[in-house]
Amino acid sequence: MLLHILILVLCSFALAKPTPPQQNDFPLCYSLPGSPSYPIKQQWAALNISLDGNLISTTPLASPCHNAQPGTYNATACTALQQAWPLPQTHYTDSASIMANFFTNNSCNPFSPPGDKCDSSGFVAYSARVRGVQDIQETIAFATAHNVRLAIRNTGHDYLGKSNAPGGLAIWTHFLKEIEVIHDYRSPSGDSKREAGGYTGPAMKLGAGVQGFEARKAAAEAGYILATGNCDTIGIAGGYTQGGGHGQLTSRFGLAADQVLEWEVVLASGEVAVATPEDPEYEDLYWALSGGGGGVFGVVVSVTVKVFREVRTVAGALSFSTSCGGNEIVFRRAVDTFIARLGALLDVRGVGAWFLTRDSLSLSPVSILGGSSQDLHRVLDPVVDVLEEGNLSCSYQVQEYPTYYDSYEAMTPEYNVTDLHGGNILIPRSVLETNMDGLTSRIWEILDSGNETAISGISVNASLHETNQSPGNSVNPAWREAAISAVVVLPFTYTDWPRNLERRRQITQTLLPKLERLTPAGEGGAYLNEADPNQPDWQHVFYGDNYDRLLGIKRKYDPDGTFYALTGVGSEEWVNGDDGRLCRSDSYLSQSR
Structure with a gap:
């Protein structure tokens, strides 16, 4: 039996070596299933053996809703899946499903008729359920040798489809769940907490698959708190922290990227790097990973972050609407007052997450670490006063x-994050202070453009101060001046694909520009994890003045473009085809000649 396996492994790599078209010794396009250069079954089988059976062939999650293959349709299973589809856990427990169905090109839609298309063309073809560094190295080596597109995936919680690669191979880090509490971490150059960028204090080392609820619980059991998102199912080490990462601790301690002490990462070469701000060999990689976006510099195996002692906290919630016949004038006056009070919330280092439509506002949670009830009442009572004076009820x-x-x-609350059309803008504090009327009028213009339009906002104070100074990182500088991270939202439809395309255009061309024009040209920004994938000036808007340096670091550690993510650093060197094929851009080819 062992001899048979050995022969299979050796022969599989000798058979059907990929022969993609070449230009100056690099492939023009990644191969897709069915193309001559794509690995054959024996080669995939060999990879599976090297991974001890942890290579998963993709069967679309929504297959029970379709009869594309005989015997796959199951009405009972389909109904249950449709009901659970908006829940994050439906997708992060699957090896290929992503929460932004738009980026699967409608390959297998659970809400379309049973006879409609259902195949794996819009998903990764295989996922490597990696158990550590060696599995990651072998997966990268296989993809490189066979010209297969790679994706780095944990939960699939990603509004821009970065964890997907049609026809490609996913490095699935979801089961790297190791958590280590370090009560007395000492950075290489730091003997005191504020010395030369060094740090001494409590920390946690988190495997790349650890999610927010897992990290929070482990921290609490040890008497600590750490930066996580308001959506508790996100992975800490992935795009969340690598893209900046906001949450209820941001105003007190900074963004998630500000807490990073170490990155353990497998590079495109297979080399393992431990990047810290003190190590001159990889300090540039540390800088890039800490805010420059996930999935493009290497495969993160673990991240070590600062944690903080527990603190008493005041938290609240406020909601009101016109749904029960309330006065629209009073409602809008109360909303305008709420927007105006956001500055007061940020002054006391509070954070608020809110959702606004043309007839309802929900604020939950809003919190102040170390604050009192009086602190939060001073912020919100003026809004409640407007409601009470106008006889509009609220919770x-x-x-x-x-x-x-x-x-x-x-x-x-539990956030159901699956499928929406959105585009983000970071609204500077200066707009609140100098152009409040302009801000609120633009907000109402957007909401009045259609009954289904909404704005999701989180208000944080990510400016650095004496209690949350961080080593230098690549977080978009616009975050340091932001008062609101606002997402303009339109709903996703599973039954009208052309309408999805139109809604995407509406966000890019009509709705977001209304808010963008509030900020002087060249000074705006966006949160790249919640941004508009069609943003025309994405390099500057998502990364600010950091982009050129980030691109140089990308080319240093990944010169062949092994790692790609839509609107990620270096992605302008690639073009996505309608069939899912990823090819070198004309501009890249002209520079390479």
Whole structure:
């Protein structure tokens, strides 16, 4: 039996070596299933053996809703799947499904008729369920040798489809769940907490598959808190922290990227690097990974982050609407007052997550670490006063909790994040201070453009101050001046694909520009994890003045473009075809000649 396996492994790599078209010794396009250069079954089988059976061939999650293959349709299973489809756990437990169905090119839609198309063409063809560094190295080597597109995937929570690669191979890090609490971390150059960028204090080392709820629980059991998102199912080490990462701790301690002490990463070459701000060999890689976007510089195996002692927290929620016949004038006056009070919330280092439509506002949670009920009432009571004077009812709650963990558990709702059309803009504090009327009028213009339009906002104070100074990183500088991270939202439809395309155009061409024009040219920015994938000036808007340096670091550590992500650093060197094929751009080819 062992001899048979050995022969299979040796022969599989000798058979059907890929022969993609060449230009100056690099492939013009990644190969797709069915093309002559694509690996044959024996080669995939050999990779599976090297991974001890952890290579997963993709069967679309929505297959029970279709009869593309005999015997796959199951009405009961399909109904259950449709009901669970908006839930994050439906997708992060699957090896290929992503939460932004738009980027699968409608390959297998659970809500379309049973006879409609359902195949794996819009998904990765295989996923390597990696267990550590060696599995990652072998997967990268296979993809490089066979000209197969790679994707780095944990949960699939990604509004821009960065964790997908049609016809390609996913490095699935979801099961790298190791958590280590380090009570007395010492950075290589630091003997004191503020010495030369060094750090001494509590930290946690998190495997790349660790999610927010897992990290928070482990931290709480040790008496600590750490930066996570309001969506508790996101992975900490992936695009969340690598892209900046906001949450309820941001105003007190900074963004998630500001907390990073070390990155353990497998590079395109297969080399393992431990990047810290103190190590001159990889300090540039540390800088790039800490805010420059996920999935393009290497495969993160683990991240080590600062954690903080627990602190009492005040948290609250406020919601009101016109749904029960309330006065629209009063409603809008109350919303305008709420927007105007955001500056007061940021002054006390509070954070608020809110969702606004033309007839409803929901703020939940809003919190101040170390604050009191009086602090939060001073911020929000003026809004409630407007509502009471206008006889518009509301739901209003403010409560003090002994720990941040308790406040998060009690006040943070479960977010269903699957499928929406959105585009982000970071609105500077200066707009609140000098052009409040302009801001609120633009907000109402957007909301009045259609009953389905909404704005999702999180208000944080990510400016650096004495309690959250971080080593230098590549976070978009626009974050340091931002008062609101606003996402203009239109719903996704599973039954009208042309309408999805139109809604994408509407966000890019009509809705987002209304807010963008509030900021002087060249000074705006966006949160790249929630951004408009069609943003025309994405390099500057998503990365600010950091982009050129990020591109240089990308080319240093990944000169052949092994790692690609839509709107990620270096992605302008590639073009996505309608069939999912990823090819070198004309501009890149002209530079390479």
